[in-house]
Amino acid sequence: MASPHSAELPSDVALLRDFVNTLDVEKMLDDVPTPEALAGWFRSQELLSPADTVSPEAFTAAIQAREALRAVLLSHNGEPLAPAELRTLERVAAASPLTVGFGSSGVTLRPAAQGGWKALGSLFAAMATAQRDGRWERLKLCPAGDCQSAFYDTSKNRSGRWCSMRICGNRMKTQRFRTGAARQAR
Structure with a gap:
């Protein structure tokens, strides 16, 4: 079975996903720790x-x-x-005007x-486009505390919960099982 985010993504959704994923929570690695690094990332996009x-x-506002x-x-x-x-998004969006x-x-x-600010405006334009086209709610963050990767839910009923059912979903189910088994053993 395909993962809930394996399909080719629209460019606006991919941009937003990739921006959120500049912070790797699992490895505690930030791809954009400085204004110069963020400028490089924006250029790559x-x-x-x-x-x-x-x-x-603009760097502080972007982070x-x-x-x-x-x-969100x-x-x-x-x-x-x-x-x-x-309110944070509204404040940063106000400083990143669109036309x-x-x-x-x-x-x-x-x-x-x-x-x-121009690059941030592009991100807000991508958010508006994703909302308008009905894709905004499908862009999600994995709830696994050690993952928290952004992903696009391509499931038919929009019920995808994990970035990867095989990895994060399985880890969470195993953790719930162990917690339940420990409670029953008491």
Whole structure:
């Protein structure tokens, strides 16, 4: 059986997933620990030109937005969401203005800022597109505390819970079984 996120992802969803996954919780490794590293990541995603930079303020806002986005994606998996996370996203989005563009593919949102704020605007435009196209709720965060990877749920009924049923899902089921067996043994 295919994993709930094995299909080819739309570019907006892949961008958001990859941004959230710049923090590897299991290995405690942050791919973007500095403004320069974040600028490099944004360039690799074609969100910044080689001459663009990420200011310290935009860097701080990006990390805050990433962590708030992680909480939102976890809420897509049934966990409660603190209103503070939404306020953080609103605050960062306000500093990352968007404009409406028109082209052969229709109406799009485009970033209207410069540097790191422009790249952040692209992330918010991707969120709006995913919401509009009905894919936003399928972007989730694995609830396994030692994983917390973002993934796209491609299950028909949108019930995918784990980034990998074979790894995280199996670990959690085994843990629940052991906890239940220990309770019964008492």
